Amino acid sequence: MNKFFLLVLLSLLIAAHGVAGNMLCDNIGILEELQSMDIEEEEENEVELSEIPSWNSERGGKVLVNVDSFGAVGNGESDDTQAFRKAWDVACSTPKSVFLVPQGRRYLVNATRFKGPCADKLIIQIDGTIIAPDEPKNWDPNLPRIWLDFSKLDKAVFQGAGVIDGSGSKWWAASCKKNKSNPCRGAPTALTIDSSSAIRVKGLTIQNSQQMNFVISRCDSVRINAVKVSAPGDSPNTDGIHISESTNVVLQNCKIGTGDDCISIVNASSNIKMKRIYCGPGHGISIGSLGKDNSTGIVTKVILDTAVIRETTNGLRIKTWQGGSGYVRGVRFQNVQMDNVSNPIIIDQFYCDSPTTCENQPSAVKISEVMYQNISGTTISAKAIKFDCSDSVPCSNLVLSNVDLEKEDGTVEAYCHSAQGFGYGVVHPSADCLNSDDKRAEIAEPITEDIRHTEL
Ligand SMILES: *[C@@H]1O[C@H](CO)[C@@H](O)[C@H](O)[C@H]1NC(C)=O
Ligand SMILES: *[C@@H]1O[C@H](CO)[C@@H](O)[C@H](O)[C@H]1NC(C)=O
Ligand SMILES: *[C@@H]1O[C@H](CO)[C@@H](O)[C@H](O)[C@H]1NC(C)=O
Ligand SMILES: *[C@@H]1O[C@H](CO)[C@@H](O)[C@H](O)[C@H]1NC(C)=O
Ligand SMILES: *[C@@H]1O[C@H](CO)[C@@H](O)[C@H](O)[C@H]1NC(C)=O
């Protein structure tokens, strides 16, 4: 939407509602900022994918490092861990190499750290299936939270039509969420890319992880395209793609269905763009959780553009624990189709995913400048829009534009607690509760002064 249209729209709003002017001036600023916010999808120093040779030739000057040449058996039963580790050492130290997991086989591999830094232009080509041993009791106690962990890479490409399968069913059964007599313990993440930069991931399938499926942590500049993630809808804590302490991450064309968040974006992450995402089943697309155990959480500049969210417990969610600090600022969710989603639009500042109840606390992660634009579809719960914000640190500048959420029986409503913002265009259910905050009236200044501002 262009600026002109925006200004016309707002002028109409002023005329129609006589809203206090200084606020409108602020609103225009916020709107412009939220509307124009963007994140580059392509890098200039792009890794050249067309260089990749066909595998049975020497074209392209690539050095093939096939795990089979290092003794991998690929029958799904023999332990191929050592073969993978040896192949990695060679691939990593050889320029222009391709670490190849060939198609048509199943490689059983234990928890492993694939460490960089590596020589230039490494390609990790996964065409076969990599499976994890399925017995939690035999897991390497020194590596309790990882399975395939890649770190300190620069300009590496992960690609192929292969599958990374965490064989997670016994881990899920042992989870404290499934069996209350068990202690709550963290389980491995299937695929981790950590402390890396200029990474591309294309076409892989990650499934049935022990816990989170795919974690991107402490990375800068990551491009993920056409990745599929799947785990049963009732598998505990199996987040699809989890982004932590990372900047400049673009996810595109991903299909994700799991037992937890399809995508979760947590602390110290900024410039995150998600485009053309299918999510379901699962808990939706989340920013957070943030602020657990009084921690500081900061997430800025997040864009979701074009998504289908189907049969999930949440749609677009921001979740923070009481007692935290920091902020979430600059978020735009747009062009989202919701089908049978329980809580389509939700901010939950009283998040408590703990076996014991969470105590009331005054401090909170501050949430502001969040826009929901062109969001439509069906809701399961009556509260299709729910802004449940901290009493002491209210949410501010929440913007709803062209939101249309319907419930089968026609009863649908918005709920606001300590939340301020505004809507324009169709907003159904009406989000008037964003304007009903008394504090807003107090800070509003005389209208005369404002008209001048609105003409800027
Ligand atoms: C590696 O996996 C094999 C096969 O499941 C298992 O027998 C072995 O104990 C594992 N080793 C470690 C160190 O986890
Ligand atoms: C729950 O876990 C306990 C202890 O690990 C085990 O003895 C019990 O059989 C489990 N229950 C179910 C239903 O799996
Ligand atoms: C949040 O990120 C910052 C910056 O990376 C880090 O120093 C801090 O420890 C992180 N907080 C939590 C709770 O992980
Ligand atoms: C968080 O802070 C509150 C209030 O100061 C305190 O009561 C609580 O024990 C703290 N929690 C943790 C996990 O540190
Ligand atoms: C609104 O979002 C839907 C997807 O849910 C998309 O098909 C449509 O083109 C969007 N409308 C506009 C005006 O961008």
Ligand SMILES: *[C@@H]1O[C@H](CO)[C@@H](O)[C@H](O)[C@H]1NC(C)=O
């Ligand atoms: C939503 O749920 C209703 C009732 O269960 C079902 O009839 C409908 O097909 C569902 N819609 C979608 C898009 O899944």
